[in-house]
């Protein structure tokens with residue numbers, strides 16, 4: 001009887017820990033002044049908190065909305081979301097739009113607006129209300145945000161948000177920290193564009209710039225330089241294989257060697273990264 005009880009108890013605690021893993025977990029990281037980063041369950045969000053309420057950058061998955069709201073309530077109880085900026089159209093950055101920002105301005109690139117409008121499954125209450133191409137300034141909570149749409153790189157919908165006075169930037173998915181990036185060639189992404197945009201962004205940074213990446217921990221210029229070096233060196237490896245006449249499958253077989261093994265992750269492993277470089281490099 002005791003053994004049976006122990007077995008049931010063990011089963012219960014196993015399923016409880018499984019539930020904890022599948023429930024959305026969101027944590028808050030202070031960045032600079034009124035700017036915070038929200039990690040977990042989808043792409044990193046940023047929040048600007050103050051008398052105007054919350055400005056959100058990105059919105060994670062829809063099922064993370066309650067966890068996000070809990071974090072917001074801890075930053076400023078009773079305050080409301082007053083606007084939302086989307087860095088691009090991928091689901092792990094926009095699926096929470098309706099749950100977090102229905103009825104307030106939702107700002108995005110023209111292409112994010114177009115792609116989400118074409119997606120019949122996307123909740124209409126979360127569609128961008130205010131789209132643009134080029135540069136746009138957004139001021140709330142005494143903070144000036146400079147929104148700049150990017151030439152095609154991660155997708156053809158990307159924008160970055162500079163907090164110039166705070167020497168801080170949200171790069172969306174132009175930065176995956178110490179991981180192979182997803183470059184969405186099927187949604188207008190470009191390997192050359194990705195490299196060019198990162199170089200242009202680096203030229204605007206100094207050693208104290210804080211970078212909120214789309215995925216990974218709060219970072220700095222040296223982290224982004226390391227990321228760029230990985231992309232350029234692995235691209236050179238794959239281009240050489242291509243020039244030597246290797247097919248895409250043969251390039252995957254050959255691999256990139258030990259140096260880059262730690263950059264592989266669940267979503268973009270070495271094979272997927274080689275295929276992206278092979279298809280996207282000329």
Ligand SMILES: [Zn+2]
Pocket residue numbers: 088090154173182
């Ligand atoms: Zn993305």
